[in-house]
Amino acid sequence: MSSRIRRAARVALPVVAGVAVALAGGLAGPEIAGAQQDRQQVDRELAYLCSPSASSVTVRVTGSFPSSATVGRPIVPADLTLALTTSPTAFAELPGAVAVTSVMRLDTTVTQDADTAAATWTAVQDTPLPVSDSVVLGGAVEPAPVTVNAPGEVAFAAGNLVATVTGYTADGAATEPPSVELTCVLDVAAAPELAVVSVTESTTPSRERLPDDGVAGIEVGPDAQPRVPNLLAGPVPPECHRIAAAPVEYTNSYCAYLTGFSNVAKLNASVLQPAGLQNIGATKFIFVCPEGPGILCQKALVQPELDGKPQLPPAPGSFLAFGFVPTTGTIQLTQIGLGEVYLWSKSTGQPPYPGLATVQVKLSAQVLDAKVNGVPVDIGDNCRTATPIDAVFTANYADYSITKGGVLTGTITIPPFSGCGATEDLDPVFTGLISGPGNYVKLTQGAVCTVTGNNLGCPPVKPEPKR
Secondary structure, eight states: OSEEEEEOOOOSSOOOOOOOOOOOOOOOOOOGGGGSSSSHHHHEEEEOOOOOOTTTEEHHHHEEEEEETTTTTTTTOOOEEEEEEOEEEEEOOOOOOSEEEEEEEEEEEEEETTTTEEEEEEEEEEEEEEEOOEEEEEEEEOOOEEESSOOOOOOOOOEEEEEEEEEOTSOEEEEEEEEEEEEEOTTTTTTEEEEEEEEEOOSSSSSOOOOOSSSSEEEESSTTTOOBHHHHSOOTTTTTTOOTTTTTTTTTEEEEEEEEEEEEEGEEEEEEEEEEEEEEEOOBSSSTTTTTTTTTEEEEEEEEBBBSSBBOOOOOEEEEEETTTTEEEEEEEEEEEEEEEEEEEEEOOOSSOOOEEEEEEEEEEEEEEEETTEEEEOOOOOEEEEEEEEEEEETTTEEEEEEEEEEEEEEEEOOOOOOOOSSSOOHHHHHHHHHEEEEEHHHHEOOOOOOOOOOOSOOOOOOOOOO
């Protein structure tokens, strides 16, 4: 597939294997250029045939698209909604259902000449709706912006869709089975086109386009666009793979980069963790969650990958020991076992949706080298925390999601050190300088690369850390 059409990454998974690091970075939102202010309104009704009930349904797509855009600038669909109208026969496999919720996923394509990119628009309806003669499911969609690298007409079109419908009985409990999946095929007579955007060359002077490296909209110049991860299929790095120890229900495999900063409270300093690769195994959406009805949740397992080991890259740091002694050292984090991620969210009809992401992980921190006043200190080969670091990081759902990544924060306690010193016992020195509570950590995970299936977002892009 040509690289002319690029999609901005929006999805992610509570994917952060812990690291005593911190990061606040991210991508600036897409700029809507002046040429995009003139927008075209879209209001289309499309006919579908859905299984297993073989029922006919109507899906209404509303929103707006820019009428025109320029090369290298994001095309931003806005105010998009999906509404599926169906009858109770579609829910025949949900016995006793008096109300339903749904997650609808519409396949879409973006085409320019012979180049086509695919993406999925998702609408969540988590407020139970009464089952009546006619039920309208759906909600708001947050589509990825699209950037193209050549002039011409760009066509957006609808494709097939899948709606996962969950039933609830009169007492609020989920039905048995709790959900049914409606697989819907677009009527052959339906015209799937939603909008056409005319893209022209930019007239901005002194702008040089960089060679294509799999990232959309990379330009340099006085008003250059930010780096935008590519959501088209690309090469999957060899270090990205399914986590071998993940149970079978963790069917989705991703990888992403993680970076950030960690404060060392006793030294009044912070350490930058260089971006390290994380492999992620995630479940599909879960519809019966501990938080109660109307909640969607998801689980994930995470594990760093560095040369075949569950480690993050070494992180060098500079400090003033005791407040005045110039000291340098390098720390490497090793993850113990698999990190566990849990995410829940509740749709309120319009984003941002309330919810919480929680990451739990155990880490071992090893000091690889140390210098005092520029003089190497022989610390030996096994200077590390005597017990694991128990780390918990959290984020509001508005700030983080499983596939697009985001920022998580937490405060960790650094345990005492052991094994430090080749010729003398330096454990008390390292413990006294570093160990203790109150070490604030801020993590940023980048957008994911899908390891199996469509390879969207591959290779993954390293996020920029910010304090």
